[in-house]
Amino acid sequence: MVVLDPAVQAQFSAGPGYLNTATVGLPPKMAVEDLRQSVAEWEAGQLDPASFDKAVERSVSAFARIVRTQSTSVGIVGQVSIVSGLVASCLPDGARVLCAEEDFTSVLFPFLADPRLDVRLVPLDRILDSIGADTDLVAVSAVQSADGRVLDLDRLADIAAETNTRTYVDITQAAGWLPLDVDRFDVTACAAYKWLCAARGSGFLTVSPSADWLVPKYAGWYSGEDPWQSIYGPPLDRKSTRLNSSHTDISRMPSSA
Numbered sequence: 722m723v724v725l726d727p728a729v730q731a732q733f734s735a736g737p738g739y740l741n742t743a744t745v746g747l748p749p750k751m752a753v754e755d756l757r758q759s760v761a762e763w764e765a766g767q768l769d770p771a772s773f774d775k776a777v778e779r780s781v782s783a784f785a786r787i788v789r790t791q792s793t794s795v796g797i798v799g800q801v802s803i804v805s806g807l808v809a810s811c812l813p814d815g816a817r818v819l820c821a822e823e824d825f826t827s828v829l830f831p832f833l834a835d836p837r838l839d840v841r842l843v844p845l846d847r848i849l850d851s852i853g854a855d856t857d858l859v860a861v862s863a864v865q866s867a868d869g870r871v872l873d874l875d876r877l878a879d880i881a882a883e884t885n886t887r888t889y890v891d892i893t894q895a896a897g898w899l900p901l902d903v904d905r906f907d908v909t910a911c912a913a914y915k916w917l918c919a920a921r922g923s924g925f926l927t928v929s930p931s932a933d934w935l936v937p938k939y940a941g942w943y944s945g946e947d948p949w950q951s952i953y954g955p956p957l958d959r960k961s962t963r964l965n966s967s968h969t970d971i972s973r974m975p976s977s978a
């Protein structure tokens with residue numbers, strides 16, 4: 722049994738026995754206090770939007786540490802399905818996409834919704850053996866939302882490397898408790914409101930340097946080199962490290978994208 726440090730335990734107000742983190746994680750007291758303060762400042766007309774930058778940078782580097790990558794490979798997003806849609810949209814016409822038929826719909830729907838793609842659904846326990854030289858992308862959750870089944874991620878990375886298959890892994894139900902090496906996959910996406918104890922509407926993506934096929938199509942103003950100074954007009958600096966993280970609209974993309 723894992724025993725939490727008492728200082729960590731003291732950050733959580735709910736009594737023992739909360740078992741629903743796979744649906745909604747609990748917020749630590751320090752996050753609740755920050756949120757309350759922001760709502761109060763907003764209500765009083767005293768909100769300073771730029772004051773959130775530090776929290777963005779801090780959470781991006783904390784996430785990078787948890788999933789073992791560089792901050793420059795991490796972007797911020799509001800929803801996993803947006804990342805799935807971005808990945809789907811960057812595949813060539815007719816690309817063969819392999820998914821697990823029982824996977825969470827934010828991983829499946831954006832691929833199924835794209836009539837250009839040839840999506841093949843197989844049971845999760847057959848997905849790794851179904852990857853072949855004719856697979857263009859495998860899109861799958863590291864841990865299944867419905868029942869907690871854990872995919873053999875090392876094997877996925879090895880097979881994908883052998884067959885030269887692109888990989889997109891949803892790490893929502895894994896990040897925070899399962900050791901991960903996200904750089905072994907082209908793109909990962911994570912909703913942070915579960916095991917990472919964040920508020921709904923916060924999440925991350927990672928893009929490995931090998932994923933040169935991913936285009937930062939949803940880059941928004943926060944992708945600018947100096948977001949508060951480069952709000953209007955071109956250029957979009959594809960080499961900028963600020964293209965390195967994003968918002969709901971994927972306004973900050975990883976520099977590797």
Ligand SMILES: Cc1ncc(COP(=O)(O)O)c(C=O)c1O
Pocket residue numbers: 743744799800801802803825827828862864865866891893894912
């Ligand atoms: C595996 C997985 N991915 C993603 C999500 C959330 O998806 P979205 O951010 O698109 O709402 C969930 C929520 O239950 C999930 O279990």
